[in-house]
Amino acid sequence: MRLDLDTIRSADRRIRPYIHRTPVLTSSRLDEASGASLFLKCENFQKIGAFKARGATNAVFLLNDVAAQRGVATHSSGNHGAAVARAAKLRGIPAHIVMPSNSAKVKICAVEGYGAHIVFCEPTEQAREVACADAIAKTGATLIHSFENENVIAGQGTAAVELLEEVPDLDLVMCPVGGGGLLCGTAVAAKSMRPKIKVIAVEPANADDAAQSFRAGRRIVTQKKFTIADGLRTNVGEPNFAIIQRYVDDIMTVSEEAIVSAMRTIWETMKIIIEPSAAVPYAAIQEAKIDVSAKRVGIILTGGNVDLDALPWNL
């Protein structure tokens, strides 16, 4: 996979007309609590409410015209499906989004709102892949995988480029890890722009395949327990793990309680809405899993799509 700062900067120019340059917020109260200077990159304010708009837009606009006309396809129960649907609409091409039949209604509406064709399937990983392969066989659409696609990864890396352009002298950058698309883009961008920076990934203890793999030095696929951070249930991808081994400094895990507590702290302190997955890096700081005192720390807040009728502190 060719993934370097040049491909990420190209992605940045390509997607610029279609995405927000999101703000970087600070909080004196969070700084006091952590002893660090925190810089929060607000991808919860991004188009479709999550960083996923970046990678999907880059991948869709990189297709040549012949392939593009046949459309794009993906399987996703979450933000990536909406991101691909929106990018396809912007390019004026068909999108086939495979979603589990038990997907939240708000997520189905979002994808429908962009005019995509939805294919419902049983809520298993295998059913999703079969339904997606089927749609591709019928239509000739191109698969836009949510984290293994190199153009998606390059697009996700543009958030870190913007963050480091705005705050160049960071000591470390933190983001959550699920499949590894955001982490790989972030790590390559950050280490290329600032070689001395540390890149720290955080994942729920209930879905700790990346941390296990990192320690073992080989990719380990695990059966996942439930985690409130539903965006992070996926196992790290093969190509992603190779990049992680090369560029990431550490991967740590946090408890479910810490994730909910960190999410609530950020809501109450900063008055911004973030989804549970976005709270995972701050949970590691709040739980003192990492010493950030006197450090300048960039954190990518990945998204803000939550069901206000089912907030975790009400469950």
Place this chain on the structure above:
Amino acid sequence: MRLDLDTIRSADRRIRPYIHRTPVLTSSRLDEASGASLFLKCENFQKIGAFKARGATNAVFLLNDVAAQRGVATHSSGNHGAAVARAAKLRGIPAHIVMPSNSAKVKICAVEGYGAHIVFCEPTEQAREVACADAIAKTGATLIHSFENENVIAGQGTAAVELLEEVPDLDLVMCPVGGGGLLCGTAVAAKSMRPKIKVIAVEPANADDAAQSFRAGRRIVTQKKFTIADGLRTNVGEPNFAIIQRYVDDIMTVSEEAIVSAMRTIWETMKIIIEPSAAVPYAAIQEAKIDVSAKRVGIILTGGNVDLDALPWNL
């Protein structure tokens, strides 16, 4: 009362070191839904989580040294108490905050956190005033009234100054009205900086004394029904009503359902946390109480202090 753009600009310079210049956010989705261009002044991101930090800071820092040493006092169940406590701490003087004994614990903690002396009283308007007068008699503290004090009003007007500096060509500016401190400061600042601008106030139908007074041409004090917009239960003050008659173009009312719906729309669309009172102006737009099509509309989002355990759509 001497209240003009000069006094508001002086307040702006005075409080600058102590408050945030809050961002003005826009939303393509809210613009589509309303047919207008909306500019949302985010006082939910302000110190203490509400615009009240502005007026209290101005009033506390305007005291001469002799008066200041005797301290300040106020009665408030909400954001103004925290704002006075914080301003007093910044100036290094005592603050006596009278709060109803049934105040939310989080509000009590906020005031305590600034080192203020809390006086608890029965939850009636009369008991609050008696307890406050008593504290003043004992200590010689200066009363900082939450909306009748002219220095408080001048301070609240600085939010509109910032808004119009950032977006000069607004057709109208909207804010909620309770006691009238924010509305008066906003109206004087906006009409002075841009004489053709319309100033529209909105209040809950369940607390519509300002709208009744405006139509009658004289100040009417009403018994209030419950409203979720707890910051707006107060009757408009005497000095405030005189300014409102001179500077405000209209006052409209909205239902409780519209307030909750507008609050939820802004949370979901913009991923920011605002309190019910802050949603009141957008409720008038969403309920089509006002035609804003093709207009450039400034809205002051007054604050973001909500109890996440008691959100209105879960009640």
